[in-house]
Amino acid sequence: MSAPRLTLSVLDLVPVRGDQSSADAVAASIALARTADDLGYERYWVAEHHNMPAVAATNPPVLIGVIAGATRRIRVGSGGVMLPNHAPLVIAEQFALLEAAYPGRIDLGIGRAPGTDPVTSWALRHGAGGVSDEAVSRFPEYVDNVLAMMDASGVGLSVQGRTHVLHATPAATSVPTIWLLGSSDYSARLAAEKGLPYxxxxxxxxxGTAQALELYRTGFRPSPELDAPRTFLTVNASVAENAEEAHRLALPQLQMMLALRTGQPLSAQVSVEEAEKVVLPESHQQLLDAMAARWVIGEPETARRRLAELAEEHGVDEVMVNPVAAAHEGTDPAAAPARETTLRLLAG
Structure with a gap:
């Protein structure tokens, strides 16, 4: 009996190259989403990052509306909304409206990290203290609030001895699928406790992936939302017709991640040709090589086999690919052909 076909999805940070405006980057992501839609990818998630020169994914609900409107069938969601940055009611209202406009196609992925620097975190709260310790410590309560507010029956809020009912939208007939996201044990335990996808x-x-998934699976408690653990794997990928080109295309993103992890100044994403001119100290080169070894970089058959191996290793039947292939000099600013090629080649 053959193994079941691996379900593929897409994660998009809406990267911004040095030759692109924000409008160009968004146009390239819309084209990428349409490619994923046509190829049969399951879902397309956009991240939340702020005040970064190479990332235009600052507002997931806005991007989700744009992408859902530009596609036909693919599920569109957040990977994820950083809940401490926002009032729970605002998120509930935004995603309730998205679900009303695109029923059965919206995912709400929720994270606990700020997704930015402390100054921008402060600004996100209109100067009212930023992402305070209290907001982070109340994350489980905020998740409960979002779930309850999007329910058709709403949630009761007690103010001055009276109960007021809050609805995220007046007449909901469906709700988005809510996922908890994380890069530590915390969200794995919380998702298990609340019976949510993770x-x-x-x-x-x-x-740390295997340990987090084991904590989630062993601690899972069934809920009205979910009767058994549900998860998938996220992977950075650069795929081309040959391995050498795939590695060349991955280099700009690898250098950007290296800068992030070593505290270097960040910039818009450079071209492949610019990245190839960079000479790194030996210690930094070793760190870059270690990161590359954890990514899926190569020609199609090898890349597809590696995805299948990772899925089997972690016990999942879905992999969400972050297509990190960069662009050569002279590429149309409103397009990301190497990212689209990665999706096409992985889809077979």
Missing amino acids: VFAHHFAGT
């Missing part, structure tokens, strides 16, 4: 950020952390 995703560990393997593409970012690279280690």
Whole structure:
């Protein structure tokens, strides 16, 4: 009996190259989402990051509306909304409306990290203290609030001895699927306790995945939302017709992640040709090589086999690919052909 076909999905940070405007980057992501839709990918998630020169994914609900409107069938969601940055009611309202507009196609992935620097965190709260310790410590309560507010029956809020009912939308007939996301044990335990789907950020952390998934699966308690554990794997991928080109295309993103992890200044994503001119200290080269070894980089057959091996290793039947292939000099600013090629080649 043959193994079941691996379900593929997409994670998009809406990367910004040095030759792109924000409008160009969004246009390239819309084209990428349409490619994923046509190829049969299961879902397309956008991240939340702020004040970064190479990332235009600052507002998941806005991007989700744009991408869902530009596609036909693919599920569209957040990977994820950083809940301490926002009032729970605002998130519930935004995603209730997205679900009303695109019923059965919306995922709400929720994370606990701020997704930015402390100054921007402060600004996100309109100068009212930023992502305070209290907001982070109340994360489980905020998750409960979002779940309850999107329910058709709403949630009761007690104010001055009276109960007021809050609805995220007046007449909900369905709700988005809610996922908890994380890169540590915390969210794995919380998702298990609340009986919610869970995703560990393997593409970012690279280690600790097996332990987090084991904590989630062994501690899972069935809930009205879910009767058994549900998870998938996230992976950075660069795929081309030959392995040498795939590695060339991955180099700009590898150098950007290296800068992030070593505290270097960040910039817009450079071209393949610019990245190839960079000479790194030996210690940094070793760190870059270690990151590359955890990514899926290569020609199609090898890349597909590696995805299948990772899925089997972690006991999942879905892999969410972050297509990290960069662009050569002279590429149309409003397009990301190497990212689209990665999706096409992985889909077979």
